[in-house]
Amino acid sequence: QKEVEQDPGPLSVPEGAIVSLNCTYSNSAFQYFMWYRQYSRKGPELLMYTYSSGNKEDGRFTAQVDKSSKYISLFIRDSQPSDSATYLCAITTGRRALTFGSGTRLQVQP
Amino acid sequence: DGGITQSPKYLFRKEGQNVTLSCEQNLNHDAMYWYRQDPGQGLRLIYYSQIVNDFQKGDIAEGYSVSREKKESFPLTVTSAQKNPTAFYLCASSMPRGGGSGANVLTFGAGSRLTVL
Numbered sequence: 001q002k003e004v005e006q007d008p009g010p011l012s013v014p015e016g017a018i019v020s021l022n023c024t025y026s027n028s029a030f031q032y033f034m035w036y037r038q039y040s041r042k043g044p045e046l047l048m049y050t051y052s053s054g055n056k057e058d059g060r061f062t063a064q065v066d067k068s069s070k071y072i073s074l075f076i077r078d079s080q081p082s083d084s085a086t087y088l089c090a091i092t093t094g095r096r097a098l099t100f101g102s103g104t105r106l107q108v109q110p
Numbered sequence: 111d112g113g114i115t116q117s118p119k120y121l122f123r124k125e126g127q128n129v130t131l132s133c134e135q136n137l138n139h140d141a142m143y144w145y146r147q148d149p150g151q152g153l154r155l156i157y158y159s160q161i162v163n164d165f166q167k168g169d170i171a172e173g174y175s176v177s178r179e180k181k182e183s184f185p186l187t188v189t190s191a192q193k194n195p196t197a198f199y200l201c202a203s204s205m206p207r208g209g210g211s212g213a214n215v216l217t218f219g220a221g222s223r224l225t226v227l
Contacts, residue, residue: 008150043114043200044200046215097214098213098216100152101152
């Protein structure tokens with residue numbers, strides 16, 4: 001079993017839709033959770049960083065962590081064509097290098 | 111502007127050849143990392159270094175070697191022993207947080223795509 005599972009997609013939505021991206025993890029020692037966005041042929045860039053259960057909002061993006069279910073989510077409101085990218089969840093205990101999910105490819109249709 | 115520079119962006123290699131990928135950072139970060147990305151597999155850690163002259167193997171170190179002679183530089187050599195080297199290679203750096211006070215947030219370079227002919 002992989003430490004972090006992420007649906008690879010692709011996920012295709014119309015412009016303006018609400019997007020939900022999800023990861024599950026197996027190790028309860030994980031306590032830091034991140035979402036990276038990667039455009040085609042580019043390096044990933046940090047989008048959101050949380051360390052506790054609950055929600056964190058930044059503009060159109062909301063990161064949600066449920067430690068009891070070992071489940072994390074990224075919501076994108078009012079999705080735009082410029083949001084088309086691969087979204088990677090990344091998790092760590094804080095003492096190890098990041099463990100990444102396989103990434104979900106998102107396509108927002110204009 | 112501070113950042114991470116990877117070169118070359120594209121590289122072609124014949125079977126049996128060693129190649130070296132360059133990674134330079136001017137962020138004054140202590141830690142540097144190399145990841146490999148294959149379609150549908152996310153990022154897998156090859157090697158990482160937390161200080162100069164020290165580095166540790168990641169999950170898939172076989173067939174790779176690194177050096178860390180300077181804080182700013184962390185080159186990766188893909189040797190002929192790497193059986194399937196065609197991939198997208200990403201270098202990253204971070205400023206480690208001591209005492210368990212938080213996670214290492216990574217800053218990535220733009221990547222190097224290696225193709226074996």
